[in-house]
Amino acid sequence: MSLLQIKNLHAKAEGQEILKGIDLTIDEGEVHSIMGPNGSGKSTLAQVLARRENYEVNAGEITYAGKNLLDMKPEEAACEGVFLAFQYPAEIPGITNAYFLRSALNAIRKYRGLDEIDAMDFLPLLREKAKLLDMDEKLMNRSVNESFSGGEKKRNEILQMAVLEPRLAILDETDSGLDIDAVRTVARGVNAMRSPRRAMIVVTHYQRLLNHIVPDFVHVLVGGRIVRSGGPELALELEEKGYGELELAGSAEV
């Protein structure tokens, strides 16, 4: 059985339809990349999967692990194992990164009927994961994302993913604004998380990240629809030709 099944998904934001019929099936263990030009609906899809309420789903269905994802609140989806690495992570002055992460982990553990982890037991876990991402431990005691550099914010997202161990991870433009070293570090963290039990959706504008996180499938999103799907070679083709032709193809279908 597939982990995620999206059928004919239509979604609106502020009255404007952005997703115009998405069909996508993802099995456990697979990494899918969603590529596309700006404004094609990539981030909208990611946010709808994380259940952001600003988007109204006006048609279609999403089945996740046999359940109706559209019935879930953001926190329920997260507790069921859906994780979104944000393109623009929020800054939260006044809460330390470590406290935030432990609260999140405990919320999920509680949902699953597990005991909460106290600060003493949590620290070694956090250290181990931070090391994997070359993150300075000092960042753990700073306020969440406050005055973090762009690279630190993105690494912090992957750190959260490593701690929360989701079943479905959605990376929304995790590479944007990063230099190549930071891209490698982030990719290393993501690759360490690949497993036959976990699926990933890597949303990106550029092919660059996919040199480091090699997907099983690539989908091209244009004008709110998937206009092409293929293997990793499709990303290379796009890199060469750009989105121009596909954008024309996308608009012709409207």
Added chain:
Amino acid sequence: MNAIVQEQLGRYISAFDDFRKIAAGTALPWLTKLREDAFAQFAETGFPTPNVEDWRFTSVAPIAKTKFRLAEQLRTRELLALRDQVESCRIPGAAARMVFVNGHFAPEFSSLSCLPPGVFAVNLATQIAEKPQHLEPHLGRYLKIKRDPFCALNTAFMEDGAFLHIGRGRVLEAPVHLLLISVGGDVPLMNHPRNLVLAEEGAELTVVEEFLSLGDTTVFCNAATELVAGEGAVVSHYRIEQGNCGLFQISTLRIQQDKSANVSSHSVLLGGALVRNNVHPVLAGEGGVCLINGLFLGREREHVDNYMLVEHASAHCESRQFYHGILDDQAHGVFHGRIIVHKDAQKTDAKQTNRNLLLSDNAQIDTKPQLEIFADDVKCTHGATIGQIEENALFYLRARGIDELSARRLLLEAFANECLDRMKEGPARAHAAELIRAHIRRMATTAKKYREAQPETERVSHWEEFQ
């Protein structure tokens, strides 16, 4: 002056007539003069109206119209009935505790025996009766009765409160806890506690002034504290205020700072029908540093007014004001931050920040900076923000598995933590943190927006969960 106010003034006159016959220290001419001058001042000006600039956003009509009687000392039996509530307010690790009920010292609940040498604490009425000469140079010398009718009223009726004195170079790390309780009676009652804190040269002291009202009846607590920090003294003052819907709480802290003295004022205001918090430091010696830190939380129809008056009277002093407000329902908050830099106070460095979170469309905040600068080489900045809980931050927390209610609570706590972080680690901060957390939990649970966002059926299930 209208008829109601006239009638009430008559009540104050007869209350004062009765008071001065029986009050401690009637035989002391200096004290009698202080009281009588202050009462004359009050009688002349009456209660302030919103036409007075300092009271523009706060109407004290509910106080002016109510027929208050000066609260008498409770009988032992009545006092003992309060024991459980008084005990629940203990600060673990405090050096000493003085409890006042309706403005009168309650030795039954107080413990002063563990104070180290050089630290002296007694209730003001006893000090007036036994050694008034130690009070005379300071009591009433700093508080300006002309500026504020409530200060005049407090001075007219001053008799009891705390007198703390810490000697030269002495350091007391554990806080001294002053617990001032107002209890209602059959008729509306008022009390006017007065505290005097003297920290001599190089001394270090932490004082927690905690105001609490019990019961739902109408009470008017009009407190004033004079805090004198000698050269190089380091003093932390906490004002914690927790009231219910019948409480009118006016409190004034007047700080006098000598050369290089370092004073922190932390205010934590957790509600009451009408709360006015005056903090008035005067940096009177070079190199003084003053931190004025505050958090005020209001809900329902509460009104919380913070009036800061920071006077830079000497050169090379630094003042920092940080006030955070969280307001829900129809609560109304005020932050009035006035900074006066006197002519000779060159190289003054004064900063003021007021940040506010409004949790409901009907909550209101008035924030007003007021800088009066008479020196020419100074650095003064001010800023204010008003906002709501950030939807992005809320979604971020929820997307990590934290339910909406907890996420809101976390964000409110985060906002409050910025104030807590300015307090020094220790029993006083821990006590403040615990009260703030409990209050925020209540606020988050009852937040209107949260209730509105939930469909009817879910609202019921959530309610049961939190019972």
